[in-house]
Amino acid sequence: MWISVTLQADAAKAEALSDALMEAGALSVSIEDADAGTEAETPQFGEPGHLPTALWDHSRVIALVDGDTDDAALAALLTEASKAAGFTVVPPYTTEQVAEQNWVQLTQSQFDPIRITDRLWIVPSWHEAPDPAAINIELDPGMAFGTGSHPTTRLCLEWLCDSITPGCSVLDYGCGSGILAIAAAKLGAGDVLGVDIDEKAVEAARDNAERNATTIRLQHSGTPVGDTFDVVVANILTNPLCVLAPAIAARVAPGGKVALSGVLETQAEQVIEAWAPFIALQVGATHEGWIRLEGQRPVA
Ligand SMILES: C[S@@+](CC[C@H](N)C(=O)[O-])C[C@H]1O[C@@H](n2cnc3c(N)ncnc32)[C@H](O)[C@@H]1O
Missing domain, CATH: 3.40.50.150 (Vaccinia Virus protein VP39)
Structure with missing residues (x-):
C-alpha cells in the first residue's frame, strides 16, 4: 500500500512543488491539469516534469508516499515542501490509499519515449522505439528514481x-x-x-x-x-x-x-x-x- 496525496496548486508553482516534494521524501510525483476532462481542458504533452503547465490555470500535483507515513509525518513533509516551493501555507489536499499495482498503471499512462540526444533515447517497454537505430534504453517508471x-x-x-x-x-x-x-x-x-x-x-x-x-x-x-x-x-x-x-x-x-x-x-x-x-x-x-x-x- 502507498498513500497518494493530491494537492491543488497554481500551475505556475506546480513544478516547484513537485521538485520540493521529491526532495522532502516523496517516492514519485506527477502533475496533472486540474481541469482534465472538463471543457477547460488543454492538451497534455510530454512526460511529467515537462508538462506545459503555463497553459493551465491550476494543476493537481500528485505525490506518492510510503504507506507507513503517519498523519504527523505527512503534515511535516507537506509543510517542508510547500515552504520550499514558495507557498505560505500547505495547498488544499486530499489523501487516498493506493495499491502498488494501481500506481504503476497510473504512471505508465503518463510516460512517452524521451529523446536525450540524437544518439540516446529512453523508451518505456510499452512503446515502440521512435528511432530503432539509436541507443534505446528500455526503462519503465518504477519505485526507484531515474526515468x-x-x-x-x-x-x-x-x-x-x-x-x-x-x-x-x-x-x-x-x-x-x-x-x-x-x-x-x-x-x-x-x-x-x-x-x-x-x-x-x-x-x-x-x-x-x-x-x-x-x-x-x-x-x-x-x-x-x-x-x-x-x-x-x-x-x-x-x-x-x-x-x-x-x-x-x-x-x-x-x-x-x-x-x-x-x-x-x-x-x-x-x-x-x-x-x-x-x-x-x-x-x-x-x-x-x-x-x-x-x-x-x-x-x-
Ligand atoms: C536523484 S536520484 C538519481 C538516480 C539516477 N542516478 C538518475 O540520475 O536519475 C538519487 C539517488 O541517490 C541515492 N543516494 C542518496 N544519498 C546517497 C548516498 N549517500 N550514497 C549512495 N546513494 C545515495 C538515492 O537513494 C537515489 O536513488
Whole structure:
C-alpha cells in the first residue's frame, strides 16, 4: 500500500512543488491539469516534469508516499515542501490509499519515449522505439528514481554522451534505477559500477540492467570506497554531494572527469566551495533551474 496525496496548486508553482516534494521524501510525483476532462481542458504533452503547465490555470500535483507515513509525518513533509516551493501555507489536499499495482498503471499512462540526444533515447517497454537505430534504453517508471524525465537525469545523460570513451571505467554514485550506469555501458564504457544507499534502488538497477542486456556491477552502500574511475557521475542532492565531496572526489582517477547534479542553480556555489579542496568544478549546463557541475582531476 502507498498513500497518494493530491494537492491543488497554481500551475505556475506546480513544478516547484513537485521538485520540493521529491526532495522532502516523496517516492514519485506527477502533475496533472486540474481541469482534465472538463471543457477547460488543454492538451497534455510530454512526460511529467515537462508538462506545459503555463497553459493551465491550476494543476493537481500528485505525490506518492510510503504507506507507513503517519498523519504527523505527512503534515511535516507537506509543510517542508510547500515552504520550499514558495507557498505560505500547505495547498488544499486530499489523501487516498493506493495499491502498488494501481500506481504503476497510473504512471505508465503518463510516460512517452524521451529523446536525450540524437544518439540516446529512453523508451518505456510499452512503446515502440521512435528511432530503432539509436541507443534505446528500455526503462519503465518504477519505485526507484531515474526515468529520464527529471532535468537532473537528463543533464547527466547528456554529459555521459559526450564523456564516455570506448572501454572507460565509470562510477554512477546514487544510481537509483541504474539509468546512468546502463547508459554508460551502452555508450561503450568498460567497467561500470552503480552504487546506491537504497537497497530497493540497487534491486531495480539490477533488473533494468538485465532487461537492457548490459553488464554493470552494483553495490549497496552509502559511501564510495574502492577503485578509481575514468568517469564519475553523481546525481544526488546538494547536502550529500557536499558531505561526501572528499570520498567521491577520491574515486576520480588522475585525468578522470566528474559530473554532479541534483543541485539547484541557487546551490551551485555551495557545492563548488565544498569540492574546491579536491577538484575545481565549473557549471556545465542548466535545465529548468537545475544545474550540472563538471570537473577533471589533474593528471598527477
Ligand atoms: C536523484 S536520484 C538519481 C538516480 C539516477 N542516478 C538518475 O540520475 O536519475 C538519487 C539517488 O541517490 C541515492 N543516494 C542518496 N544519498 C546517497 C548516498 N549517500 N550514497 C549512495 N546513494 C545515495 C538515492 O537513494 C537515489 O536513488
